[in-house]
Every structure is written in structure tokens, then in C-alpha cells.
Amino acid sequence: MAPQKIRDNLAKFPTDPGIYMMKSKSGKILYVGKAKSIRHRVQSYFRPSAKPHGKTGAMLRYVKDVEYIVTANVIEALVLENNLIKKHLPRYNIKLKDNGHYPYLKITVDEPFPSLQVVRNVEKDSAKYFGPYMKPRAMRQTIKLLAKIFPIRTCELQLDEKGNKHRPCLDYHIKCCDAPCADHIDTFAYKSIVKNVVRFLSGDINQVVADIRVKMELAAEELNFELAAKYRDQISMIKDAVAKQNIDTPSAIDEDVVGIAYRDSEACVQVMMVRDGKLLDREHYFLTNVESDLKIEALTAFIQQYYENTSFIPKTIILPNTIEMPNTIGNWLSEKRGGRTNIHVPQRGRKHQLVEMATKNARLILDQKDFNFAVVNDEDPALLNLQKLLGLPRPPQRIEGFDISNLGERFTVASMVVMENGEPEKSEYRHFKIRGVNGQNDYASMREVISRRFRQTTAENRFPDLILIDGGKGQLNSACHVLKQLGLAHFPIIGLAKRFERVYLPEQKDPIVISREDPTLHLIQRIRDEAHRFALHYHRKLRVQNLTHSVLDDIPLVGKKRKKVLLRHFRSIDEIRNATIEKLLAVETINRQVAENIHKHLSYM
Known part of the structure; x- marks a missing residue:
């Protein structure tokens, strides 16, 4: 059901082309779409008879507002949609996966002597860009080949049409550059080289060969056999490069x-x-x-x-x-x-x-993606084994581990640690003071911490691919009970019992036994041990704070510095309690308001 605000405004939406943005309660953009008619497209989401697909239905639960931008035509809407998707990365838009900025080849054609450069981003300038190259090694081989055939410069020197007096680099001496930096070539001849490089990178190989062949024949007619031989070698290298392709099609088109x-x-x-x-x-x-x-x-x-x-x-x-x-x-x-x-x-x-x-x-x-991903990205193979062991839809890239720590009935705390791709994500660790449990009760404590972690089910919340509970069947059942109450029973969850290192699954009587030499068990143990360490560290911190706590810590305007000065001057709490306000005022950094606070607070003890 659409929120009342959206239903009231749907009839007012324009029928012009443009884009629409679906937003959550916090104003975050969840989805960006384009439309020939904004009103008709948005209305299609909220018709009572509409049967949304799984992803759309999940998204509409969080949509609290819809905004739109009208464009002059549908092409402008398409371009604007692309730009907004790249800028905001909406959760429910289909995304082209990008493992980083792939390199491009850039030719600075607006310069007197254009250069060939490797860049990571395409800018809105007058340069020509080719790529992206998914395989940097292949790109480097292309540059090496181009340098042999067409000696275009690869440096970033700022050159003028004439009067360049730089010292030629090694590329000139190995005949991979004609040294425009030292005026060894004029702009007319150099632009011919650049023209062929642009054609070559654009795939217009036949035209490049044809042009070079004409130059070769002219050089031969003029009896300049050395230059003709140079052009002949260029044609030969180009043909060798093209001959390595393994598919020919009857039509010579792109x-x-x-x-x-x-x-x-x-x-x-x-x-x-x-x-x-x-x-x-x-x-x-x-x-x-x-x-x-x-x-x-x-x-x-x-x-x-x-x-x-x-x-x-x-x-x-x-x-x-x-x-x-x-x-x-x-x-x-x-x-x-x-x-x-x-x-x-x-x-x-x-x-x-x-x-x-x-x-x-x-x-x-x-x-073969799982295998390739593990090899290329050095992913822990244990994640893939864990996926197969638990029947997960994908390797658990985000795993959250929970543990309870207490000593008797005091200072019960819990920890949550996060592993991303098998590595600790310490910026997302959390610890909890257990507030709603009296006495030592690990099951109730686990219910509280799981509830506090997952009760905020917003569109922006990052949920784990797997939950790991430090404990056996009892702790696991306590966590599952809370997830079921929150409507999150579909979350994958396991428990790891300490004594025999058995893995427990919900609604499964017998545990999974993993070999102690298996890296999958080592991964689970590492997460469990990290959760235990983090919980124990917080528990000890609270205990130390309690042991070093002084009655002076509870007095307003008395901080660490004033507490230290008071104890150095009076030697004990009893002497401070018996001191008059005038004696307190004689102490460095103690003014009348602080002295009155100390006297009032300690006199009732």
C-alpha cells in the first residue's frame, strides 16, 4: 500500500518524459527510473491490481516519497538516469559490477604534439579516449606495439609548435619516439602519426594499412628505399597483430x-x-x-x-x-x-x-565465478567451503559473530564482531551492556543483544550473510527466537559449541562435525574467538572502572585533574569530607561553586 502522501500526489505528476526517484523515510534514494510518462510509470507501481516482482515488492515497503525531474525528451531522461545512478548508487537499481577504475588510453589531440597517456577517468575535454581495458597487461602490449609502429610520444611534457629544447629520452634512441620535445619532427608529420594511432585504436585497421601502403609506394617511386622499407615493416607488424585474431566474419564491419x-x-x-x-x-x-x-x-x-x-x-x-x-x-x-x-x-x-x-x-x-573470484581476488577459500557446507546462495562476505561475557551476576556484556571477506572490519564492532537481564542468564542476554542489533529494519541497514553465535543449541535457539519475532527467520545463523567445536544449525538435531584440520572450521573459530576477545576486553574495562571508581567521580565539576589535586592536598577522602569550604578554596583550581558541590555531596555520605 502506497503512503498517503504518494497517493495524494500521483494525479498531479506530469505526463512528460523524465526520471523519478523513490526515497526512504530518511530521504535516501532507493531507486531511479526513467519514463516516457512519469505519471503513468509511477502509477503502475501502486495500482491495487499490480503484482510486483520480488525485488520491487521488497523495495516498495520502504518507499515513503517519490520525486521526479522533467526532461525535454526521453534521451535526456536516459542520460540523467545514468548520471543519478552513478552518483547515488541506489540499492534497488541493477548495477554493473566494477572492481575499480579500469584504465583508458588517452590521446591529447588538442596539443601541438599529442601524447598517448594511460588514465583512470574519462574527463569532459577535447582529448580522445579508448577503453576501458579490463586487462592492463593487454593494454601495455598495445602501447608497446603502437610505439614500434607509430612513434607517438608517451611523456606529459608541455610542448610548443616550435622552440622545444628538451633533451631526447631513451624512447628516441630506440626509435619509439621522434622527439618532438627537441624539434626533431614538425607538427604536420607528427599529426599523420597521431591520425594513424587514432584509427588503429578505433579498429579501422584496413584504412591504416591502405594509407601506409600509399606512402610506401610513393617512397619507392622517389627511390627512397630506406623510408619505403620502414613503411613495409609497419604494414607487416600491423598484419601480424591482426592475424592473431581467431574469428573472421564475412562482413568487414564493427x-x-x-x-x-x-x-x-x-x-x-x-x-x-x-x-x-x-x-x-x-x-x-x-x-x-x-x-x-x-x-x-x-x-x-x-x-x-x-x-x-x-x-x-x-x-x-x-x-x-x-x-x-x-x-x-x-x-x-x-x-x-x-x-x-x-x-x-x-x-x-x-x-x-x-x-x-x-x-x-x-x-x-x-x-566458474566462485572459483575465479577466489583465485583473482585472493578470497579465503574457506568462505566458499562454508557456502557449500551451509547451502548458502553465495559466499558469506559479511559474517557477524556474537558472544556473551559475565562474571557472576555483575557486568554482563555482549559483543558483535564483523568479518568482511574473512577479514576483521573493526570499525563496525559493537559492544553492549546487558540491561534487561537480572542475574547470570546467557540465553536471555543473547535474546537481548540480538534484538537490539536487528530491531532497526531500515532500507539502509546492512545485514549479514551469516550470523555466528558463540554457544551451543541453547544460545542458538534464543537467537532464532528473536529473529523469528522480528520477521528475520530467513537469516542464515549457526552456533559453535566450545567443548567439541561442533556446528549447530536451527531446527536440526545433530550438529555438523568438521575436521579440526579443515580451514572452514579455522575460519569459524577465528570469528568466534574474536567475538570472545572483544567481549572479554569490554568486560574487563568495566570491572577496572568499577575498582578505580571514587566518590569524587560523582561530584559535578570534579574531573580527573581536580580529583588528583584534591587527593594530593588532603591525602584521603575522609580529610576532604571534614574540610571546610574555606580550606577547599585554598586548593588550586577549586572555586566556590566546586567547593560547595564537594562539601554538599560528601556531607550526606
Whole structure:
């Protein structure tokens, strides 16, 4: 049910194109969407007859307000949606996973002698950008090849058209640069080099070869055989590089072939980059927050986010299925490319076979993702084993461990520690003073701490992939009871009993026995021991504070410094209690108000 504020305003929403932002109670943006008609699109979420998908239904529980921005047309709405998603990272938008800023190649074409640079961000300037390169090693090989064929400079010196008097570097002596820094080449000849570099990186290989061949033939006619041999070697190196590609297609055009595979709430997309009819590269990407029955929405989100960031857009994009607003997105891509871009969904023939190949590769990558992720990112293999052992949908990247510490009936405390990808996240540790339990009762204490941790179920709250309880069946059942009351019984939770190191699961009579040499058990023990250490540390801190507590600590305006001065002057609490106000005023830093507070407070003891 939509909040009254939203229902009252729906009829006032414009029918113009634009974007809408769904917000939580705290004002945080949960979802950003685009629409041809803002009113009709937003109304579709809140109709009584509407049956929202799982993700949408979960989101609508937290939506308390909807704001919108009207745009001049749908293309502007699409661009604005992309920008807002990148800025706010809404929780319920499909996201293109990015493990960092991948490098780009940048050519500073606005300079007299443009340079080739490696950068991490695409700026809004007059330079030309190529990438992103998911494999930095392949990018470095590209730079090395370019330096051999086209001696473009890679330094960042600020050069003028004439009068440059820098000393040539090593690249000049190994013939990887023509040293414009020392005026060894003029701007006209250098711009010819830059032109070929831009064409090469854009995939226009045939035109580059054709231009060099013309220069080679002219040099031969002029009997400049040394220059002709240089051009011949350039053509040979280019052909060798292109010959390494493993797929040829009948048409010599630029195409991106997209395949996508789904599993749970994740998808893998593979993009095969065909340039001049040859497969130059293949890259894969992961999407999060995906539902397998929303394939059109998932593919649309990928196309928007991928081509927003890429520097090159081909003439044809071949997709496995249709997308939302294909004409609008096609027009947007055409504007970015500076020429017509066709979006094609083949049903048969060569292009359909290419889509099937890309989809098959995406599926294989998704099946092997857990292994690949562990190897590439050095993830603890124990997390993967724990996932399989407990039947979790994914490796538990965030694990929260809880422990109770007490000594008799006093100073009962609890701890919560957090492990992210198997490593302590100490900034998120928490300790709790148990307030609502009389005496020594670990079960009741566990119920209190679990309740205090999870009772705030807001959209911004970060929940764990796994909860670990230090204790056996009793402590585990106490925690499960609270989670059930809070409507969070679906949270994965286990208990680890100290004596025999057995793992207990809810509603399962017999524990899981893990070999003492198994790294999975070592991971669980490490989290349990860390929770125990953190709880014990806080418990000891409270005990020390109690032992060193003085009656002077309870007197207003008497801090550590004044307490130290008083004890040094009077030697004992009894002497301070028997002192008159005049004697108290004789003590350094003690004014009349403080003296009266001390006299009044101690006289009643």
C-alpha cells in the first residue's frame, strides 16, 4: 500500500518524459527510473491490481516519497538516469559490477604534439579516449606495439609548435619516439602519426594499412628505399597483430555481440568486440540486483551503463533479446557515436550463432565465478567451503559473530564482531551492556543483544550473510527466537559449541562435525574467538572502572585533574569530607561553586 502522501500526489505528476526517484523515510534514494510518462510509470507501481516482482515488492515497503525531474525528451531522461545512478548508487537499481577504475588510453589531440597517456577517468575535454581495458597487461602490449609502429610520444611534457629544447629520452634512441620535445619532427608529420594511432585504436585497421601502403609506394617511386622499407615493416607488424585474431566474419564491419546468463540475483554479460570482421577482444561483466524473470530490464540496464562509460560505440550492437525503449536508446547511442547505431536481435544465421557463442561463454564464466573470484581476488577459500557446507546462495562476505561475557551476576556484556571477506572490519564492532537481564542468564542476554542489533529494519541497514553465535543449541535457539519475532527467520545463523567445536544449525538435531584440520572450521573459530576477545576486553574495562571508581567521580565539576589535586592536598577522602569550604578554596583550581558541590555531596555520605 502506497503512503498517503504518494497517493495524494500521483494525479498531479506530469505526463512528460523524465526520471523519478523513490526515497526512504530518511530521504535516501532507493531507486531511479526513467519514463516516457512519469505519471503513468509511477502509477503502475501502486495500482491495487499490480503484482510486483520480488525485488520491487521488497523495495516498495520502504518507499515513503517519490520525486521526479522533467526532461525535454526521453534521451535526456536516459542520460540523467545514468548520471543519478552513478552518483547515488541506489540499492534497488541493477548495477554493473566494477572492481575499480579500469584504465583508458588517452590521446591529447588538442596539443601541438599529442601524447598517448594511460588514465583512470574519462574527463569532459577535447582529448580522445579508448577503453576501458579490463586487462592492463593487454593494454601495455598495445602501447608497446603502437610505439614500434607509430612513434607517438608517451611523456606529459608541455610542448610548443616550435622552440622545444628538451633533451631526447631513451624512447628516441630506440626509435619509439621522434622527439618532438627537441624539434626533431614538425607538427604536420607528427599529426599523420597521431591520425594513424587514432584509427588503429578505433579498429579501422584496413584504412591504416591502405594509407601506409600509399606512402610506401610513393617512397619507392622517389627511390627512397630506406623510408619505403620502414613503411613495409609497419604494414607487416600491423598484419601480424591482426592475424592473431581467431574469428573472421564475412562482413568487414564493427559489431558488439552481447550474451547474458543468469543465476539467482546475479547475471554475467559477455561482450565480443568484432572490428573489421575480426574478433579483437572479449570481456565479461557481472550485474547485481538482477531477477531472472526481468531479462529485458537487466539487459537494458547493462546497455545503458556499459555504453555510457565506453569510448567506442560500433555501428551494430547484436543482442540476445529486446530491450526497453529500443528506439530511444538507439538514438542516444547514435548521438554518442556521431553516426547511426543499429540494435539488432537476430533470430537465425551467423549473428544468431555469435549471440549463442557469447551466451555460452557467459554461462560458463558464471558457473566458474566462485572459483575465479577466489583465485583473482585472493578470497579465503574457506568462505566458499562454508557456502557449500551451509547451502548458502553465495559466499558469506559479511559474517557477524556474537558472544556473551559475565562474571557472576555483575557486568554482563555482549559483543558483535564483523568479518568482511574473512577479514576483521573493526570499525563496525559493537559492544553492549546487558540491561534487561537480572542475574547470570546467557540465553536471555543473547535474546537481548540480538534484538537490539536487528530491531532497526531500515532500507539502509546492512545485514549479514551469516550470523555466528558463540554457544551451543541453547544460545542458538534464543537467537532464532528473536529473529523469528522480528520477521528475520530467513537469516542464515549457526552456533559453535566450545567443548567439541561442533556446528549447530536451527531446527536440526545433530550438529555438523568438521575436521579440526579443515580451514572452514579455522575460519569459524577465528570469528568466534574474536567475538570472545572483544567481549572479554569490554568486560574487563568495566570491572577496572568499577575498582578505580571514587566518590569524587560523582561530584559535578570534579574531573580527573581536580580529583588528583584534591587527593594530593588532603591525602584521603575522609580529610576532604571534614574540610571546610574555606580550606577547599585554598586548593588550586577549586572555586566556590566546586567547593560547595564537594562539601554538599560528601556531607550526606
